[in-house]
Every structure is written in C-alpha cells, then in structure tokens.
Amino acid sequence: MTDTNFLAKIGDKIITKEDIEAAVNSLDQFQRAQFDNEEGRKRILADLINQELFYLDAIENKLDQDENFVKEIELIKANMLKQYAINKLLSAVTVDEDEKLKFFEENKEQFVEEETATAKHILVDNEDLAKEVESKINKKEISFEDAAVQYSTCPSNMNGGDLGTFGRGQMVPEFEEVVFTIPVGKLSSPVKTQFGYHLILVTERTEQKQSEYEDAKKDVETSLIYKKQGEAFVGKLDELTNKYKDILVINKGE
Structure with missing residues (x-):
C-alpha cells in the first residue's frame, strides 16, 4: 500500500496514523505527555499490533466460542442495553420556549445572581x-x-x-x-x-438580585430538562413495573 496514512496491516485489520492519534488523545493529561512524541507513537503502534496478534490467535483458537467468554459478552451486552434504553428515554426529552418561560416564572427563586x-x-x-x-x-x-x-x-x-x-x-x-x-x-x-x-x-x-429570564435562559433549560427527565424516568418505571408485575419479585426479608 502507498497510502501515507497506512502504518500496519494485521490480517484484515489496518492501523492508520489516525488510529494512533485517537489513542494518544484518549489518554489522560499525564499519560498524553509521555506518549505525545515520535517514540511514544511507536510504542502505541507496537501495542496495537500486539493486540491484533492476540485477536487473530483468539479467533483461530475459537476463544470467541468459549462458554465463559459468551457469558461475559452477554452480560456486557445486557448492561449496555439497559443503559442505552435509559439514555434513549432521557435524550427524547425536549423543552420549548413556552415551557421554559413558564418554569422560570414559577421558580424564580431558583434563578438569582448571587x-x-x-x-x-x-x-x-x-x-x-x-x-x-x-x-x-x-x-x-x-x-x-x-x-x-x-x-x-x-x-x-x-x-x-x-x-x-x-x-x-x-x-x-x-x-x-x-x-x-x-x-x-x-x-x-x-x-x-x-x-x-x-x-x-x-x-x-x-x-443578590433576581436574574432576568434572558440571562438565566440556559440554567432554566437545564433545570427544566432535568426535571422532565426525572418525571419521564419515574413514569416509565411505573409503566414497566405495572407491565411486568407478574414477574417482579421483591424479597423484603420477611
């Protein structure tokens, strides 16, 4: 390959300069200072290559079919799906201008300039x-x-x-x-x-003085969204508790 962005190929996996930069940028400030140089990037490239070699070996030895691995993947998948479902519910919450203005008028004491x-x-x-x-x-x-x-x-x-x-x-x-x-x-x-x-x-x-709506608009929006997200979460939880009440068992220690 002649692509100057290309650094290595292991099986079907291609490692590029962009992959290295992404790895550097994902590090915390202290680690980034150690790896944000030519030598550090070489070490990251070597580590990515080593990981891909282990991956090829794992596939060849069918470790992806190992019972413990499958159980672990299912557990990770379940946890991610739970969080995804909650995030999807919360991210669907929106507020319009009328709602924000009404919330501000009803909760002015929350929005003051200290x-x-x-x-x-x-x-x-x-x-x-x-x-x-x-x-x-x-x-x-x-x-x-x-x-x-x-x-x-x-x-x-x-x-x-x-x-x-x-x-x-x-x-x-x-x-x-x-x-x-x-x-x-x-x-x-x-x-x-x-x-x-x-x-x-x-x-x-x-x-201390009362904030004007225009000055507090961002804080109003944030507070209202949190409020509506909380209501959406509780409402959905009540709905699901009622829906699955026949299979919901809580041991109260009695």
Whole structure:
C-alpha cells in the first residue's frame, strides 16, 4: 500500500496514523505527555499490533466460542442495553420556549445572581505587624498595593493583594464576614483567620438580585430538562413495573 496514512496491516485489520492519534488523545493529561512524541507513537503502534496478534490467535483458537467468554459478552451486552434504553428515554426529552418561560416564572427563586465582592488583602503572620501596616496605609505613607508587595505572604502579593471577584462560601468565615459587611473602599482592621492576620479592602460589591429570564435562559433549560427527565424516568418505571408485575419479585426479608 502507498497510502501515507497506512502504518500496519494485521490480517484484515489496518492501523492508520489516525488510529494512533485517537489513542494518544484518549489518554489522560499525564499519560498524553509521555506518549505525545515520535517514540511514544511507536510504542502505541507496537501495542496495537500486539493486540491484533492476540485477536487473530483468539479467533483461530475459537476463544470467541468459549462458554465463559459468551457469558461475559452477554452480560456486557445486557448492561449496555439497559443503559442505552435509559439514555434513549432521557435524550427524547425536549423543552420549548413556552415551557421554559413558564418554569422560570414559577421558580424564580431558583434563578438569582448571587452576592459577590471584589477585594484585596494583605496577609501577615502577627497582629502587631498587621496594625503597623494598617497605620501606614491610613496615614498614606504607603499604598495598599505597595504594602501588599512588601509585607503580604499571600501569593496575591505580586498583584497588589488582588483576590478578584468571588461569592459567598468561597472564603473562610471570618474573612467572608468582613468582606460582605465592611463599606466599599474602607480598609479593615486586622482580621484573624487560620492563615494569619488580614487587612482587607473591598473595591466593589454587588447585591443578590433576581436574574432576568434572558440571562438565566440556559440554567432554566437545564433545570427544566432535568426535571422532565426525572418525571419521564419515574413514569416509565411505573409503566414497566405495572407491565411486568407478574414477574417482579421483591424479597423484603420477611
């Protein structure tokens, strides 16, 4: 064969470069780093060839007719068919625009934009130093950002202590309590947490508010589909339980 994509032929099986790339791409990130090179691809090709050789030998020795193998295949087939039937039922569920809008109106409390804060902090290991830095910032002897670079032990120090924007539940309680109560733009007094002493400066905060339908549309669709899929599953299960009730036996241990 002259096809440059062709790499090997074992019996009727042809291994191509595309097969190798598919094998590389199926690996997790760590394994891919080991095999995503010329030598790694050679090892994958050798492994695929070895597998095909075992396959030819198994067919020649009629291992596909072995009783245990047949039982194993039937078990795999049954499990796959069960999952396929469930997936087919769930994938048939659809929602239209009217349904989504109605669901949103009836469940608005589920679709809110959570309260967020944008903040900076300076982290030091003792209260005396925290108070000293606080005093320097308040006296405008140093900017908050420069103080973060000079004193903070948090990796955010190189960004002037900037922690970005976050919602409730993402920081330790003592830190979060201050972030969501202190006035925007006001430097906090030292706040003790398990990590040390923080000076916190909130630069922006947004209150929790009701989402508009257009903004929540994707989440509405996902929630509604999950709801309808659950109803479809339970409905089908009730139907099948009733249909096969004569052969359904549940041992309650009595």
